[in-house]
Amino acid sequence: MSTPPPTNPPIIQGQLPAIAGTEPHRCVMDAFRTAIASQISRVFPSIPLEKAYEGVDYSKKDSDFTVALMRFKLGGKPADHGARFKEAFVADEWVESVDVNGGFLTFKCHSENLARQILGQVDELTNKTSSGQGEYGHSDVGKGKKVLIEYSSPNIAKEFHVGHLRSTIIGAFLTNLYKACGHEVVSLNYLGDWGKQFGLIAVGYEKYGDEAEMERDPIKHLYNVYVKINQDLKAEKEELEKKAPKPEQADPSAAAATSKPDDLEKEEVEEEGERKQESQVDAAARAYFKRMESGDEESLVNWRKWRKYSIEQYEQQYKTLNVQFDEYLGESMVSYARQLEMVKQLEDMGLVSDSKGAKLVDLEQWKLGKAILLKKDGTTMYLTRDIIGAIERWEKYHFDKMIYVVASQQDLHLAQFFKILSLMGFEWAPRLEHINYGLVTGMSTRKGTAVFLNQIIKESADVMMEQMMKNEEKFKQIEDPEYVAREVGITAIKVQDMQAKRINNYAFNWSRMTSFEGDTGPYLQYAHVRLSSIERKNPDLMPLPDLSSINFAHLTEPKARDIIFQLGMYPDAVRTALKTREPSGIITYAMKLAHSISSAWDVLLVKGESDREKAKARMWLFLLARAVLGAAMRLLSLTPLERM
Ligand code: ARG
Numbered sequence: 001m002s003t004p005p006p007t008n009p010p011i012i013q014g015q016l017p018a019i020a021g022t023e024p025h026r027c028v029m030d031a032f033r034t035a036i037a038s039q040i041s042r043v044f045p046s047i048p049l050e051k052a053y054e055g056v057d058y059s060k061k062d063s064d065f066t067v068a069l070m071r072f073k074l075g076g077k078p079a080d081h082g083a084r085f086k087e088a089f090v091a092d093e094w095v096e097s098v099d100v101n102g103g104f105l106t107f108k109c110h111s112e113n114l115a116r117q118i119l120g121q122v123d124e125l126t127n128k129t130s131s132g133q134g135e136y137g138h139s140d141v142g143k144g145k146k147v148l149i150e151y152s153s154p155n156i157a158k159e160f161h162v163g164h165l166r167s168t169i170i171g172a173f174l175t176n177l178y179k180a181c182g183h184e185v186v187s188l189n190y191l192g193d194w195g196k197q198f199g200l201i202a203v204g205y206e207k208y209g210d211e212a213e214m215e216r217d218p219i220k221h222l223y224n225v226y227v228k229i230n231q232d233l234k235a236e237k238e239e240l241e242k243k244a245p246k247p248e249q250a251d252p253s254a255a256a257a258t259s260k261p262d263d264l265e266k267e268e269v270e271e272e273g274e275r276k277q278e279s280q281v282d283a284a285a286r287a288y289f290k291r292m293e294s295g296d297e298e299s300l301v302n303w304r305k306w307r308k309y310s311i312e313q314y315e316q317q318y319k320t321l322n323v324q325f326d327e328y329l330g331e332s333m334v335s336y337a338r339q340l341e342m343v344k345q346l347e348d349m350g351l352v353s354d355s356k357g358a359k360l361v362d363l364e365q366w367k368l369g370k371a372i373l374l375k376k377d378g379t380t381m382y383l384t385r386d387i388i389g390a391i392e393r394w395e396k397y398h399f400d401k402m403i404y405v406v407a408s409q410q411d412l413h414l415a416q417f418f419k420i421l422s423l424m425g426f427e428w429a430p431r432l433e434h435i436n437y438g439l440v441t442g443m444s445t446r447k448g449t450a451v452f453l454n455q456i457i458k459e460s461a462d463v464m465m466e467q468m469m470k471n472e473e474k475f476k477q478i479e480d481p482e483y484v485a486r487e488v489g490i491t492a493i494k495v496q497d498m499q500a501k502r503i504n505n506y507a508f509n510w511s512r513m514t515s516f517e518g519d520t521g522p523y524l525q526y527a528h529v530r531l532s533s534i535e536r537k538n539p540d541l542m543p544l545p546d547l548s549s550i551n552f553a554h555l556t557e558p559k560a561r562d563i564i565f566q567l568g569m570y571p572d573a574v575r576t577a578l579k580t581r582e583p584s585g586i587i588t589y590a591m592k593l594a595h596s597i598s599s600a601w602d603v604l605l606v607k608g609e610s611d612r613e614k615a616k617a618r619m620w621l622f623l624l625a626r627a628v629l630g631a632a633m634r635l636l637s638l639t640p641l642e643r644m
Contacts, residue, residue, distance in 0.1 A: 078103025155192030204229025
């Protein structure tokens with residue numbers, strides 16, 4: 001076997017070979033890994049440096065890094081290779097020691113240099129950046145790439161349910177994540193602002209609408225109108241049912257093919273098959289929407305207002321959640337003419353069949369069922385709009401990736417329109433990606449089921465306020481309890497949501513998530529607040545000398561070292577998150593860091609430490625830990641608090 005001899009430059013003090021794909025200037029752990037890889041590659045010349053590097057992993061415990069020599073297929077006995085490595089290993093400023101167990105190598109980094117390098121990097125990339133908030137953990141991997149992220153996307157005049165809340169939370173995280181990794185991100189909110197239900201609301205508005213109410217609380221008023229007109233509709237249908245015998249199902253497969261969970265169009269799809277004797281309200285709604293979709297100006301006047309007011313109100317609420325969008329799109333904005341053309345094109349391709357006047361696309365051969373594209377009266381569907389919607393976004397943005405953050409209940413729907421786009425021959429179709437998530441059960445406020453976003457925010461603030469008031473002494477010291485309660489409450493909701501893998505379902509639990517104990521949002525905020533208080537509590541140590549003049553030997557005790565090592569791991573946690581698109585990894589990271597910090601308070605004294613140099617070194621450590629914890633929290637879209 002003749003692999004070309006790898007280049008193994010000798011290790012010079014402070015200088016390491018550059019390995020493609022590593023970013024030691026942003027993630028100094030890359031430098032430590034490179035140092036280990038260099039030694040492996042030097043001792044075993046058949047292992048190229050890059051390959052050796054790939055084999056360096058974090059240790060589970062007791063050491064910093066491990067390498068399993070078996071993976072390199074060196075032939076012979078692993079234990080012999082291990083022994084050979086131990087013989088040839090040279091301690092340097094990066095790696096202090098190696099332990100060998102058969103073919104397993106475990107490395108310990110040079111503690112003082114670990115502190116110097118990691119803390120130096122955190123300082124440089126946070127305190128010394130122009131934003132002052134920092135870029136530690138950021139990278140350039142996405143440079144030059146454009147990513148569209150569509151999330152939240154509630155339906156006007158309907159409830160803002162937990163599914164939308166999850167999409168909002170996960171989407172905000174992904175937006176921050178892609179930005180942190182150098183991508184250009186465009187965040188989109190695709191409102192459910194179209195479809196027959198808007199004809200229904202229009203009919204309802206004529207009966208129940210109230211301009212003043214509408215201006216005061218548009219989201220609530222529209223919802224109330226919608227609920228009332230739906231009651232009328234239901235009553236009317238029940239009447240009809242009593243009179244008429246049950247009609248036979250026309251094409252049950254069409255009804256089954258719908259995948260939109262919150263019934264926006266489910267009823268419509270069913271009716272497509274069933275409709276025989278239509279209720280008056282229904283007929284009026286249908287006719288109204290038909291007018292809207294054909295562009296009849298008069299029918300759109302009110303609808304425009306509803307949309308505008310709703311967006312304004314949503315914008316405020318999103319702001320409270322620390323979420324913003326570059327663009328508010330909506331199903332209404334998708335070109336009607338192009339949808340009709342598209343159906344024609346699919347018809348020519350032989351994919352469309354006629355079901356009593358409705359146009360049905362057949363994706364059975366890809367196990368994606370059948371779905372309605374156009375209704376009998378020629379109006380469009382959720383699916384139809386998504387297809388052209390994607391094309392229009394492509395034309396406008398030429399994205400490298402477009403992410404849809406939508407509940408897993410809509411897996412089929414997304415798979416259907418992704419498939420249709422690729423059948424239509426768009427070579428960018430593989431750039432679309434569905435980031436899905438599981439169900440949440442049991443979110444209700446004490447007054448009943450929460451249907452609006454502001455109710456959810458308010459309830460979390462109220463519950464949090466009660467928690468805080470339990471500690472009277474502390475509560476008295478809080479400057480702005482309203483603000484703190486709201487921020488911590490929102491943190492509680494977000495952390496609960498992002499704690500487990502996206503695809504898992506979870507049960508909403510107010511008391512668990514707002515507790516200060518356990519891995520909760522309040523716990524994280526508390527950890528950050530405590531770190532923030534250290535300067536206030538130690539004015540005699542201020543101002544701190546420049547980090548470079550700190551004696552890092554003061555930071556080699558196990559508790560300090562442990563925190564430092566974790567700080568060094570943050571850029572890796574961000575990289576992993578970019579691969580998995582799982583916020584849970586960052587939550588786990590932040591929780592572990594918070595635990596290490598809280599277990600260090602009684603050991604790494606600052607106030608009670610008589611050696612002032614040591615006290616200052618520790619103070620630096622805690623301040624930089626705060627910077628990293630804060631960075632992780634901001635990545636999660638949380639607002640780290642200074643006091644609470
Ligand atoms: N408005 C939809 C709903 O509430 C979600 C939209 C998801 N995005 C999309 N492009 N289909 O169910």
